[in-house]
Amino acid sequence: MTALAPPRIEVDGLDMIFDAYVVQRDISMTVHQGEIFVIMGGSGCGKSTLLRHMIGLLTPVKGAIRYDGDNLCTAVGRDRNSLTRRFGVLFQSGALWSSMTLAENVALPIRTYTSLTEPEIEELVALKLALVGLRGFEDYMPAEISGGMRKRAGLARAIALDPDILFFDEPSAGLDPISSKRLDDLILELRDSLGATVVIVTHELASIFAIADNSIFLDAETRTPIAHGPPKALLETCPEPQVQAFLRRGAVKR
């Protein structure tokens, strides 16, 4: 959908290696403004590790990750903070603080990174919770709501500071198909309303086909990416057996 949109994220010749253990080599990919980009591949191929590199939690052995041309891997101090400040991240667990209400969870990054007054914070928190369909749940504790609602609360916290790039690690993990579909719809809505660029690690085929504009396939065997492109196009035209097996749940293409 966004062939003409400017590149927002460029991963260039990235090697991910722990000591002598090669996770993936030579990853290059471009994510354009407003795209929903999926990192896919079998278990243990390095999807989450790539996401952790992209948000700056890990430093690559080789290669660069550029945001609007600025290399995150070499940025330091204020330059690095101004890059990472643009990121909203939703980890697999949702990672809410269990001893805080939903409102306190969403308020945390706002209190930490802005000098807004308490009434302003309260208003912003209510707005973010409403955006994810949790209006009126401000005073609930995470344990009092469903898994799908916890994911959405985590998402409200991830968008608290109006990020322009959203990262999701296995957002549908542990959700029933209906909650999972609802989360997909919400991701699409937020992309449209915030104008955000979205990077998602997932192996949920239904989600991949429903929301991805573009993707990369990391191969666990050769330890390098073997396919790029919109998943529906890969399903039709990608000659790689591993990609076909993944996208067809192991069924052979006729």
Ligand SMILES: Nc1ncnc2c1ncn2[C@@H]1O[C@H](COP(=O)(O)OP(=O)(O)OP(=O)(O)O)[C@@H](O)[C@H]1O
């Ligand atoms: N900090 C680390 N130190 C050493 N090895 C690591 C580290 N983090 C990840 N790995 C290894 O890197 C490989 C890729 O892990 P990763 O979690 O990125 O895979 P994944 O594709 O996200 O898997 P899954 O789909 O099962 O969640 C695994 O073999 C893992 O054990």
